[in-house]
Amino acid sequence: MGRELICGYGMPLEKNNVDTDQIIPARFCYVPKRHGHENSLFGDWREKKDFVINNPIYKKATILVAGYGFATGSSREYAVWAIKDYGFNVVIAQSFGEIFYKNAIINDLLPVKTSSEATHALWGILKKCPEEVIHIDLYDELIKVGKQSFPIFIEPGVKNKYLLNQDDISLTMEELDKILLYESKRYPYLATTE
Amino acid sequence: MPETLYEKIRKNHCIEKLDTGEELIYIDMHLLHEINTPQAFDALRDKNRTVRHPELTLATVDHNTPTSSVEDLESDFVRREHTMLLEKNCKEYGIPFRGLGKNGQGITHVIAPEEGLVLPGSTLVCCDSHTTTHGAFATLAIGIGTSQVEHVLATQTLRIPKFKSMKIDIKNRLRNNISAKDLALYIIRKIGTGGGFGYVIEYTGEAISNLTMEGRMTLCNMSVEAGAGAAIIGVDDITINYLQENYKCPEGTTLQKEVERWRTFVSDPEATFDKVVEIDADDVEENVTWGINPSQNITFAESIPSVDDYDEEYQKQEAERAYEYMRLQPGMNLADIKIDKAFIGSCTNGRIEDLRESAAILKNRQVNHNVHLLVVPGSMRVLKQAINEGLDTVFKNAGADFRYLPGCSMCVGLNKDSLGAGVRSISASNRNFEGRQGPGAMTHIASPRIVAASAILGRIASPSEIEEA
Numbered sequence: 001m002g003r004e005l006i007c008g009y010g011m012p013l014e015k016n017n018v019d020t021d022q023i024i025p026a027r028f029c030y031v032p033k034r035h036g037h038e039n040s041l042f043g044d045w046r047e048k049k050d051f052v053i054n055n056p057i058y059k060k061a062t063i064l065v066a067g068y069g070f071a072t073g074s075s076r077e078y079a080v081w082a083i084k085d086y087g088f089n090v091v092i093a094q095s096f097g098e099i100f101y102k103n104a105i106i107n108d109l110l111p112v113k114t115s116s117e118a119t120h121a122l123w124g125i126l127k128k129c130p131e132e133v134i135h136i137d138l139y140d141e142l143i144k145v146g147k148q149s150f151p152i153f154i155e156p157g158v159k160n161k162y163l164l165n166q167d168d169i170s171l172t173m174e175e176l177d178k179i180l181l182y183e184s185k186r187y188p189y190l191a192t193t194e
Numbered sequence: 195m196p197e198t199l200y201e202k203i204r205k206n207h208c209i210e211k212l213d214t215g216e217e218l219i220y221i222d223m224h225l226l227h228e229i230n231t232p233q234a235f236d237a238l239r240d241k242n243r244t245v246r247h248p249e250l251t252l253a254t255v256d257h258n259t260p261t262s263s264v265e266d267l268e269s270d271f272v273r274r275e276h277t278m279l280l281e282k283n284c285k286e287y288g289i290p291f292r293g294l295g296k297n298g299q300g301i302t303h304v305i306a307p308e309e310g311l312v313l314p315g316s317t318l319v320c321c322d323s324h325t326t327t328h329g330a331f332a333t334l335a336i337g338i339g340t341s342q343v344e345h346v347l348a349t350q351t352l353r354i355p356k357f358k359s360m361k362i363d364i365k366n367r368l369r370n371n372i373s374a375k376d377l378a379l380y381i382i383r384k385i386g387t388g389g390g391f392g393y394v395i396e397y398t399g400e401a402i403s404n405l406t407m408e409g410r411m412t413l414c415n416m417s418v419e420a421g422a423g424a425a426i427i428g429v430d431d432i433t434i435n436y437l438q439e440n441y442k443c444p445e446g447t448t449l450q451k452e453v454e455r456w457r458t459f460v461s462d463p464e465a466t467f468d469k470v471v472e473i474d475a476d477d478v479e480e481n482v483t484w485g486i487n488p489s490q491n492i493t494f495a496e497s498i499p500s501v502d503d504y505d506e507e508y509q510k511q512e513a514e515r516a517y518e519y520m521r522l523q524p525g526m527n528l529a530d531i532k533i534d535k536a537f538i539g540s541c542t543n544g545r546i547e548d549l550r551e552s553a554a555i556l557k558n559r560q561v562n563h564n565v566h567l568l569v570v571p572g573s574m575r576v577l578k579q580a581i582n583e584g585l586d587t588v589f590k591n592a593g594a595d596f597r598y599l600p601g602c603s604m605c606v607g608l609n610k611d612s613l614g615a616g617v618r619s620i621s622a623s624n625r626n627f628e629g630r631q632g633p634g635a636m637t638h639i640a641s642p643r644i645v646a647a648s649a650i651l652g653r654i655a656s657p658s659e660i661e662e663a
Contacts, residue, residue: 015511015515016509016511017387017487017508017512019487019627021625021627021629021630022627022629026257026606026607026608026630027612027633029608032233032236033232034233034236044628044633044634067511068388068508069387069388069421069508073323073625073627074322074323075321075322075337075338076229076230076339080339094508097421098391098392099339102339102342103339106342155355156215157213157214157215160213160214161214168341168353169349172218172345172349172353173348175351178209179218179350182220183220189443189446191312191313191316191441192249192250193251193289194249194290
């Protein structure tokens with residue numbers, strides 16, 4: 001079960017309420033493909049030299065550590081694609097926007113919910129020691145850094161989904177009989193667009 | 195056992211309980227726009243899948259299209275590619291498509307209700323976070339990502355986790371001239387940008403019973419700014435009256451039968467909610483945002499808060515970020531803030547009632563010479579109605595820039611109406627996020643009436659300041 005243990009270097013994004021308009025501003029959503037968005041990640045913020053993504057000491061980071069309310073706002077899946085294309089495979093935050101959370105799981109980007117204390121502690125650690133390895137242990141539901149550990153709050157279904165990494169549509173297609181049965185009993189006078 | 199409205203719809207549409215903790219839910223209506231859909235169609239083609247129910251799907255263009263002229267789209271290669279892709283995809287799969295300036299085109303969340311496509315007790319999804327709008331019709335309406343669009347196109351179902359339920363009960367009526375937008379901003383400030391995480395919010399109470407459908411749509415629309423997964427309002431006479439005007443009754447049933455059925459989509463009186471929030475409409479005043487998220491809003495009697503006024507650490511940090519980005523200081527009042535741009539439109543406030551209310555303020559008055567006021571109808575139907583009522587003339591006589599094509603326009607920096615750096619706007623849209631209306635642009639969110647009054651005075655202003663003058 002290799003997917004239960006993930007480790008990597010972290011990047012501290014010391015901000016709260018980072019909405020998807022910041023993760024990828026709307027005008028960067030012009031490439032109608034799922035890949036090729038790495039240079040659009042934090043498209044406006046990265047123009048500032050002191051923005052964390054421009055700091056070479058975090059170049060190898062694969063785990064983004066954000067704060068409260070990460071990726072609220074627009075439903076754009078571009079936000080997940082840009083984070084993945086840049087090279088992250090985990091985002092840690094105190095809370096997530098609903099649509100992003102779902103988009104992330106579908107795209108195999110693990111969203112890890114933890115406490116406010118944990119995000120602040122991780123920010124502190126990463127600022128002092130960028131080379132510190134973060135371990136995400138889904139078995140024990142703990143984030144481990146050195147001798148410290150912090151809780152992971154994950155719904156059993158979400159965890160299972162991440163571990164199995166299955167395609168939702170293929171799974172739903174297997175339920176086709178049940179969909180057909182539902183359709184045969186569906187109220188016949190609902191709206192249509194034809 | 196008594197059930198909430200959300201539970202009734204969820205159970206009605208549940209095909210199967212999945213071992214992921216989600217439920218497989220049938221989707222009655224699926225709306226598409228040009229920005230978040232091309233990858234979904236590409237994936238369908240790659241995997242040789244088809245669109246299960248094109249007749250339960252409707253596509254329109256709204257996000258990146260110009261509001262000036264159709265020719266402006268023709269000459270814009272990058273944006274035209276998006277709209278052409280959607281048109282081509284719709285043609286291939288037999289999905290009805292509403293091209294720019296054609297009958298029925300407009301913002302997804304404006305066109306679907308006015309065509310009677312949003313019915314009580316049904317489920318609706320769209321690749322847009324403001325899909326929560328449609329909850330005004332006792333519909334379970336959820337915003338989704340592109341991969342979920344693909345899921346719905348292929349299967350007409352979606353895997354949805356169970357939400358918790360929250361009742362926001364608003365006693366008393368909103369006072370005169372206090373709008374649904376003011377109420378929405380008040381609620382977002384009260385429960386916070388994350389207050390709705392994991393919840394479906396049902397709005398109840400006297401204030402809601404007295405809101406028009408337009409007002410209810412505005413309130414449900416803004417609920418996503420409080421983090422809600424969905425928002426919902428039970429059916430009453432106002433819902434029924436609106437539907438009767440727009441619903442085309444199919445053969446095999448009667449309007450009376452349908453109305454009886456619609457009336458069942460309310461929460462049972464004894465239903466229990468996971469959380470209840472009580473609000474007194476008497477406490478709600480006109481609100482305008484000063485910061486960079488919709489919860490950072492104040493009334494005309496208040497001043498911009500200092501960091502010490504906030505309890506939570508994340509709120510303090512967000513306030514610091516807001517002072518810097520918005521170039522404002524704690525202690526300033528709304529009336530101290532001069533504006534360059536004003537906008538009336540969007541899925542939040544681009545309906546006929548919004549245009550009427552703002553036109554009433556602008557009639558026989560002039561937009562300040564330092565301000566550019568842009569007025570964009572939310573749909574072709576709203577546009578035609580505005581012309582019929584002479585509202586376009588009222589706006590133009592006041593010096594406003596009235597547009598004859600519907601779209602998201604200045605709400606989102608995706609089209610030609612986006613703002614330049616350092617430009618400050620007051621906007622009847624939904625988000626004051628950094629760069630939302632263009633990189634470096636500063637946005638203040640308010641009701642259409644406040645936007646109109648501010649455009650006249652050249653600074654953020656309450657309509658009462660000019661109506662009393």
